[in-house]
Amino acid sequence: MGREREGDLREDALRDLIARAGGCAVVDGGFATQLEKHGASINDPLWSALCLIKSPDLIKKVHLEYLEAGADVIVTSSYQATLPGFQSRGLSMEEAESLLTTSVRNAVEARDKFWSSAKRRIGNNYNRALVAASIGSYGAYLADGSEYSGNYGPEVNLEKLKDFHRRRLQVLVEAGPDLLAFETIPNKLEAQACVELLDEEGVLIPSWICFSSVDGENAPSGESFEECLDVINKSSRVGAVGINCAPPHFVLSLIQRFKLRTDKAIVVYPNSGEIWDGIAKKWLPSKCFDDDKFEVFATRWRDAGASLIGGCCRTSPCTVRAISKVLKKERS
Numbered sequence: 474m475g476r477e478r479e480g481d482l483r484e485d486a487l488r489d490l491i492a493r494a495g496g497c498a499v500v501d502g503g504f505a506t507q508l509e510k511h512g513a514s515i516n517d518p519l520w521s522a523l524c525l526i527k528s529p530d531l532i533k534k535v536h537l538e539y540l541e542a543g544a545d546v547i548v549t550s551s552y553q554a555t556l557p558g559f560q561s562r563g564l565s566m567e568e569a570e571s572l573l574t575t576s577v578r579n580a581v582e583a584r585d586k587f588w589s590s591a592k593r594r595i596g597n598n599y600n601r602a603l604v605a606a607s608i609g610s611y612g613a614y615l616a617d618g619s620e621y622s623g624n625y626g627p628e629v630n631l632e633k634l635k636d637f638h639r640r641r642l643q644v645l646v647e648a649g650p651d652l653l654a655f656e657t658i659p660n661k662l663e664a665q666a667c668v669e670l671l672d673e674e675g676v677l678i679p680s681w682i683c684f685s686s687v688d689g690e691n692a693p694s695g696e697s698f699e700e701c702l703d704v705i706n707k708s709s710r711v712g713a714v715g716i717n718c719a720p721p722h723f724v725l726s727l728i729q730r731f732k733l734r735t736d737k738a739i740v741v742y743p744n745s746g747e748i749w750d751g752i753a754k755k756w757l758p759s760k761c762f763d764d765d766k767f768e769v770f771a772t773r774w775r776d777a778g779a780s781l782i783g784g785c786c787r788t789s790p791c792t793v794r795a796i797s798k799v800l801k802k803e804r805s
């Protein structure tokens with residue numbers, strides 16, 4: 474993958490989608506959550522990536538459900554799919570890379586299948602969706618909940634994070650997604666690693682970088698979002714920045730703060746408000762927001778300046794349907 478001229482960046486893909494969606498595009502919802510609803514057992518260090526090995530057909534089914542619900546962007550099943558993770562289960566490097574490729578192909582095939590029939594439906598309100606290849610944080614790979622602490626320890630430096638992300642990023646880009654979605658980034662160092670890697674690898678498809686948050690104020694590491702945004706603002710390869718898998722009631726004030734610090738598009742797809750216990754590997758009941766609430770919030774988030782809105786863990790196609798209904802109402 475050689476270095477390319479800035480002018481070749483395909484940043485229009487994201488801008489065009491947002492414009493086609495009337496100023497605010499709909500991102501899908503909790504992918505792993507929906508796999509579980511269909512009976513997948515993902516209590517495993519590979520989490521949802523286990524389905525890439527065990528039930529790839531289910532992955533396609535879930536993508537189709539989110540498309541039918543109105544998602545303008547579907548995020549691939551690769552959140553916790555990593556080369557060392559797969560290799561630790563006895564897969565060869567070649568097999569592991571092939572699973573990453575499959576995660577993108579599954580989503581592209583679902584998108585193409587859905588669009589070929591949806592575009593013919595009279596009066597349909599659908600856009601041709603984009604496929605965003607999910608790149609979960611290093612903390613996601615650790616499978617100990619550290620995507621919500623950002624505490625990677627002193628031995629994890631910038632180079633180590635870039636090395637961790639490099640080959641997966643190359644394979645995913647090679648598989649031909651429309652976008653890259655860096656998800657639940659918990660600290661500034663990993664944001665820096667992602668930004669530098671995009672440059673070093675000359676990645677031409679636009680990325681978004683999303684942070685998690687556990688206090689509604691800062692990144693999980695305690696670093697301010699302003700510091701994190703300053704890192705991201707330096708990169709023309711990052712088209713959007715925002716928050717995912719944090720509780721919905723944090724989102725409005727974070728959008729307002731992000732708007733003061735960046736000109737990039739803002740992307741938000743919070744979870745239901747429940748809290749992940751990374752050790753027990755289960756969701757703890759907490760202030761939980763239902764789909765009606767998402768419908769109300771989505772308008773406020775859009776009015777505050779978000780241009781990509783969806784749901785994350787513990788949200789469902791019903792959540793996305795509610796978001797899509799309210800955001801697309803005014804243009805139908």
Ligand SMILES: C[S+](C)CC[C@H](N)C(=O)O
Nearest residue numbers: 520613616617618749751
């Ligand atoms: C977004 S969290 C619920 C994903 C799962 C986590 N990385 C774990 O393996 O425990």
Ligand SMILES: N[C@@H](CCS)C(=O)O
Nearest residue numbers: 503504505548552718
């Ligand atoms: N795209 C991932 C994010 C987990 S935080 C999923 O929905 O499963």
Ligand SMILES: [Zn+2]
Nearest residue numbers: 718744785786
């Ligand atoms: Zn999530």
